[in-house]
Amino acid sequence: MDANILNSFNEAKKLYEKHGIDVEDALDRLSRIKISLHCWQGDDVRGFMNRGQELSGGIAVTGSYPGRAATPNQLREDIEKAFALIPGRHKVNLHAIYADTDEQVDLDELAPRHFASWVNWAKEKGYGLDFNPTCFSHEKAKDGFTLSHPDSEIRAFWIRHGKASRKIAESFGRELGQPCVTNFWIPDGYKDTPVDRMMPRVRLMESLDDIFSEPISEEYNIDAVESKLFGIGSESYVVGSHEFYMGYALTRGKTVCFDLGHFHPTETIANKLSSWLLFGDQLLLHVSRPVRWDSDHVVTMDDELLEIARELVRGGLLDRTHIGLDFFDGTINHVAAWVIGTRNTLKALLRAMLEPVDRLKEIELEGDFTSRLALVEEFKSYPFGAIWDYYCSMAGTPVREEWLTEVKRYEREVLFTR
Numbered sequence: 001m002d003a004n005i006l007n008s009f010n011e012a013k014k015l016y017e018k019h020g021i022d023v024e025d026a027l028d029r030l031s032r033i034k035i036s037l038h039c040w041q042g043d044d045v046r047g048f049m050n051r052g053q054e055l056s057g058g059i060a061v062t063g064s065y066p067g068r069a070a071t072p073n074q075l076r077e078d079i080e081k082a083f084a085l086i087p088g089r090h091k092v093n094l095h096a097i098y099a100d101t102d103e104q105v106d107l108d109e110l111a112p113r114h115f116a117s118w119v120n121w122a123k124e125k126g127y128g129l130d131f132n133p134t135c136f137s138h139e140k141a142k143d144g145f146t147l148s149h150p151d152s153e154i155r156a157f158w159i160r161h162g163k164a165s166r167k168i169a170e171s172f173g174r175e176l177g178q179p180c181v182t183n184f185w186i187p188d189g190y191k192d193t194p195v196d197r198m199m200p201r202v203r204l205m206e207s208l209d210d211i212f213s214e215p216i217s218e219e220y221n222i223d224a225v226e227s228k229l230f231g232i233g234s235e236s237y238v239v240g241s242h243e244f245y246m247g248y249a250l251t252r253g254k255t256v257c258f259d260l261g262h263f264h265p266t267e268t269i270a271n272k273l274s275s276w277l278l279f280g281d282q283l284l285l286h287v288s289r290p291v292r293w294d295s296d297h298v299v300t301m302d303d304e305l306l307e308i309a310r311e312l313v314r315g316g317l318l319d320r321t322h323i324g325l326d327f328f329d330g331t332i333n334h335v336a337a338w339v340i341g342t343r344n345t346l347k348a349l350l351r352a353m354l355e356p357v358d359r360l361k362e363i364e365l366e367g368d369f370t371s372r373l374a375l376v377e378e379f380k381s382y383p384f385g386a387i388w389d390y391y392c393s394m395a396g397t398p399v400r401e402e403w404l405t406e407v408k409r410y411e412r413e414v415l416f417t418r
């Protein structure tokens with residue numbers, strides 16, 4: 001290891017130790033955190049099924065940066081490149097439309113065999129896999145409704161897709177020896193104010209109940225449901241709102257997915273996590289960055305990210321939290337987007353772990369809010385970067401912006417030749 005990195009680490013460690021912070025223990029805890037890398041950043045949410053379909057569901061990708069993956073092999077190659085630049089062992093989050101098959105199958109006919117290449121690859125590389133049914137970019141989703149559609153045949157199609165998705169997820173969990181989190185995001189909603197808000201919710205509830213009627217062990221598959229306040233074309237009403245899924249998940253023993261972009265633009269989610277985990281068992285995060293709306297910008301080290309990381313660490317919530325990323329920026333290098341977002345998420349967790357949490361809690365209970373504010377603010381400029389550099393170096397991954405040189409080389413030699 002570079003002597004400067006080691007010296008800086010040792011000096012920084014002394015400062016943290018003065019406050020009783022066990023740096024080695026923090027790094028050990030960090031190394032056990034798995035971030036689920038969303039495959040859809042790699043190709044602007046196109047997938048390999050229904051290639052002619054426009055992206056629908058009220059989400060949008062802007063930008064046409066060259067080099068996005070066009071085949072499953074390219075996508076895997078890009079994910080491997082990203083993981084080589086990120087410390088730790090992580091997971092890959094697949095959407096159903098990323099099936100790797102020559103068979104002509106529709107979403108409701110998908111089976112584990114259509115994802116065999118993904119499983120073999122994940123096994124070989126030591127990655128976990130997560131899964132998502134794709135209830136958009138499809139002929140049967142074109143009027144904006146799927147599982148809550150008034151037409152029972154259309155609902156039945158999406159119910160079959162949901163059931164197929166859970167079977168695929170179960171096979172991932174069984175094959176890889178770690179549970180697959182299957183996240184249901186249903187875009188259904190109205191552009192303008194509906195007359196009847198109740199019946200679509202009744203239909204969504206019944207469709208989900210049907211999908212989940214088959215018991216699958218949580219050893220292999222964990223079902224999550226993701227709410228949303230609004231989308232493009234569903235500005236006035238989304239069937240699967242936050243309140244809908246809070247009630248649904250609590251009564252059905254499911255996991256709630258909080259996407260940072262799915263709430264009112266001034267609403268933050270850090271404050272919601274302790275409430276949910278007081279009553280629900282597990283939590284799924286879609287770490288994203290909304291800029292004025294659910295714009296899915298690449299995750300930066302902003303206040304919201306740091307506050308979420310602190311909430312997870314201070315509340316002891318990490319063991320019950322699954323962390324996935326969810327952004328899609330087509331204006332920059334696709335691999336760099338993953339690396340920046342994932343490294344920031346890990347770095348925010350490390351920063352939170354390097355705070356004197358027990359002491360801060362005591363001070364708060366004593367009512368010494370002056371010291372609370374003073375310490376929290378001073379810790380913002382403690383040398384966490386030296387600890388992070390050491391961690392990257394120990395993991396055999398690039399230190400600081402060194403990773404960018406490798407991404408630029410990969411861009412020249414691989415991405416730009418596609």
Ligand SMILES: C[C@H](O)[C@H](O)[C@@H](O)C(=O)CO
Pocket residue numbers: 040045059132185226228259286294326
């Ligand atoms: C592609 C994903 O399923 C999607 O981003 C979803 O998770 C979401 O957040 C939609 O706004």
Ligand SMILES: [Mn+2]
Pocket residue numbers: 185226259286326
């Ligand atoms: Mn999401």
